[in-house]
Amino acid sequence: MVHILPARSAVPVEETWDLSSLLNGSTDFNEELTNLEKQALALNKKFKGTINDSKMVILVLTDYMLFTEKLVLVSTHANLTASTDQTNDKAQLQASKFGATAAKIGSQLSFITSELLSLSTETLEQAMEESTEFRVFLKNLLRQKPYQLHPEAEKSLAAFSSTFNAPYSLYNTTKMADINFGDFEVNGQKYPLSYGSFEGDWEVETNTKLRRAAFDAFSTKLKEYQQTTAKTYDMQLQTEKTTADLRGYASIFDYLLFDQEVDRSLYDRQIDLITSELAPHMQKYAKLLQRVHGLDQMTFADLKISLDPSYEPEITVAQSKQYIDDALAIMGPDYIKMVDRSYSERWIDFAQNKGKSTGAFCSSPYGDHPYILISWTGRMNEVFVLAHELGHAGHFYHAHQEQNIFNGRPSLYFIEAPSTMNEMLVANHLLKDSSDLKFRRWVISSIVARTYYHNFVTHLLEAAYQRKVYKRIDAGQSVNAGILNELKRGVLEDFWGDAVDINDGAELTWMRQPHYYMGLYPYTYSAGLTISTQVSKRILSEGQPAVDEWLEVLKAGGTQSPTELAQMAGVDITTEQPLRDTISYIGELIDELVYLTDEIEKADGVEISQS
Incomplete structure (x- = not known):
């Protein structure tokens, strides 16, 4: 509750x-x-x-x-x-x-x-x-x-x-200080609502009536602030456009991709291929959720629910450490020592409190240890989130030991590879030697719903929307709430097709993401996960040699381009093959979820409906 x-x-x-x-x-x-x-x-x-x-x-x-x-x-x-x-x-x-x-x-x-x-x-x-x-x-x-x-x-x-930098500060102030969501009511009972409780609890609530009511109340309150938030975002966009023009870049995209050390083709490919080729797999996943939960229709407000909520174990902070230690042990004793220190020396902020930033992040200042922010709700899903942030921590912990402050940070294009790698290692560890159908389904659904949905769907659709926004800005135009709503809704409808009803309020999700104030960041999640998916497969099949190469990549920091770093890990991102392989792998996971669900329902004597 x-x-x-x-x-x-x-x-x-x-x-x-x-x-x-x-x-x-x-x-x-x-x-x-x-x-x-x-x-x-x-x-x-x-x-x-x-x-x-x-x-x-x-x-x-x-x-x-x-x-x-x-x-x-x-x-x-x-x-x-x-x-x-x-x-x-x-x-x-x-x-x-x-x-x-x-x-x-x-x-x-x-x-x-x-x-x-x-x-x-x-x-x-x-x-x-x-x-x-x-x-x-x-x-x-x-x-x-x-x-x-x-x-x-x-x-x-x-x-x-x-x-x-003021637009980002203003965005955060509006989001975390000004908006008061109050309570929402279902069947005469009131329930508290906030940014943190919606994204940490209500979005995954198994009671459909409560979940959809929370979504409606959350969206209604967001809508009251859409004009101010849109104006704040437009200020950010116009500043970036002016800077790009002043410095003589051919486009705002060239300006924003410059520091990432990748050209426009890698950026466009990541968005175009995933938008077109991953969509059928994710639509199949949405229909599976609808079938298992017996929903009259599948709405945007239902996409974050667990495939099997009855199998969702609660977990304490102390228990999370054991899971992560076991899963990341393959990375070696020095890596595990860092993980252990993060708990014992209070590198991590687990608390849930009013006014705290939403989501999770890792800050790794040179000359000190990393710091991780997360709001712990006790769900097993957060083991993946924490492993993700510890991936960032492990990256800079190793890089800063080997490099100076100017050399420590790689291109933004590569930044999410070490973090998503840890999520893959947790998933692989949990699946190892497991033959229990419900447990396997729970782990695979966690990979799909957390690791791939979050990085390959949520952030990728943000990137597709963001690209449309920047094309307007590059053409000398501006944006307002109505335009942003229309662009976001269009991206969601194109991706989900007739599998998901993009209900009112879904278009307002552009208001929830701070990444839009960080340049072309959202697409890099899928780029990093493409690399880490391929490397995690190497680690599974080759063992220690692949781990040793990956640790050398972490130590290299920013001394190599993202293409060179990926090459060090055995992945050629100059071709589309790694991305196609990763999309295919996601499809295989979803097919296995359908198969496991069929087998479980047969064993339970449930009549299987093919929807």
Whole structure:
């Protein structure tokens, strides 16, 4: 049953993360921020106007790297503190203050990039030869050269960075602080509703009347804020379009894909192939859900329900650790040591409380350990979620041990491969040596409903919708709530066909996703899962050699392009074959769910209806 969420202050401390190491033992955030401002000013005075040869390139980057390490820790403290309670005025003001100060610092230090890019290519290449530590940084810098503006323009843009980031902050404030969902009523009884309770509980509620009533109430309240949220999103889009034009990119897509180090063809292929070829498999899955639950019609509000809710075990945080340790043991003792530390040293925020950010994420600041946010409801499904976030943690835990701060982070295109890999390892572990039909069905349905639905359907349909939005923006147009609703509904209807009734409120799901403020992020989930699906198959068939290669990929961090990282793991993403193989694999899983359901119903004496 869903409960009213407590205030953050009422949550047991053992359910929260410990952020104390981020400020190096200091309890004064403002003092740390003031010190950073002074250090940035000192860097400006020391180096501005002096970067004229390879020796000075190396000297300035050495000092800049050390400064960046300190800045990241304070930034992470501000952002993570705010993420656990959007209603905490002190935390929100602290995050705003950091944003304003970071903009000043960025403006002070914008000369570094400008002066580096004013040097000849030969000088920069000489610096790359003399210091392998900065080779990747300078290589990426050279790629930016055609899009670099005049130094004074760069300084001005850096000074406005907190303003450019304002739409995302405004979105979060509207979503987590302003919207009060109140209660909804079914048969004279009232039930509490919030963002957290809807996405964590009501969306998967087995009682159809309650689930659909919660969806309707949730959608009705969202609709009251659709105009403000749409205007906020349009501000983000127009800022990105203006930046792309100012810097001389051919399109907003080229601008947003630049840092991902992939071309438009990989982006389009991921969306087009999945939208067309995965749809029939997922429509079959939707019809299976409808049949098993005896629904009069299959609506959008029913898509997240479990295939067999009676087989959904509840699980404690302590029990989750055992499952994850067992499943990820194949990754080796160092990896498991990291997992164990994440629990014992409170790297994870498990609490459910009012104002906490929805969903789950992992933040991995250089120079400290990773931090994971999740709202634990006790469902076995969350073992997959936690394993996913620990995949991000394990990635950067290994990369940061081997690489400097400039080399640690790979392209966004690859970022979801290590996380989804862990989900596959959990699933493979649970399926190993299991012959019980109901257990196998439960595990496979968890893979389909959690791992693949979430990453290959939810996020992919977000990407298909997002592409339509950006095409409008690239053509010089804007968006409003009506347009966004129409685009989202169209994408959902095209994918689900006549298998699912896209009921009123489904079109408003664009209001729920923060990824739209992070560039072309949503499609990368399916890209990462395509890679991890293929590598997990290798691990199953080849064992330790495939694991060792994967660990080397994690350690490589951002020193290779996503194509090169995938190649290191034995996957060629320059072709469409890995994606087609993954879609085929999802189809096989759904076919097995149909078969297992038929066998279970035969054994239970249930008459099978073919719908």
